[in-house]
Amino acid sequence: MTRKDRRFVSPDDVETLVLPWGRIKWLSEPGVTGSGIMTTGVVDLEVGKGHERHNHPDCDEIIYVTQGQGEQFIEFGDGKVDTRNVKSGDLIFIPADLYHGTLNTGEGVMQLLVVYQSAGPEALLKTLPECEIIPANPTIKG
Secondary structure, eight states: OOGGGOSSOOGGGSOEEEETTEEEEEEESTTTTOOSSOEEEEEEEOTTOEEEEEOOTTOOEEEEEEESEEEEEEEOTTSOEEEEEEETTOEEEEOTTOEEEEEEOSSSOEEEEEEESSSSHHHHHHTSTTOEEEOOOTTSOO
């Protein structure tokens, strides 16, 4: 089985993207599972940091808070902004094209499971100059 044919993926199996606000491990994306129709990753946001305002053109997103607490905003097309406090167990649905952002307001790491309806948005992060890529654990065979 090649890396692109994985059906079972551990966080040690994938590279880690390190950004000024935290870390991301893409557990399912074209280079890991071969799926071109969805992307799934685990995001760790450091205390007091988060994703700034951004959007994903033509791509719905689901964010599930697995640990911690924070503030989530979604900016609608009419300019209205809905900001909510979120915590472990909460799910946020973000329709395609809407600007949004997440801020860790807790006292520890805020962990999110993120799912994009299509593959592609995750690739942009790797191109950012502030992105450091730590390779997957070399002892893991793939």
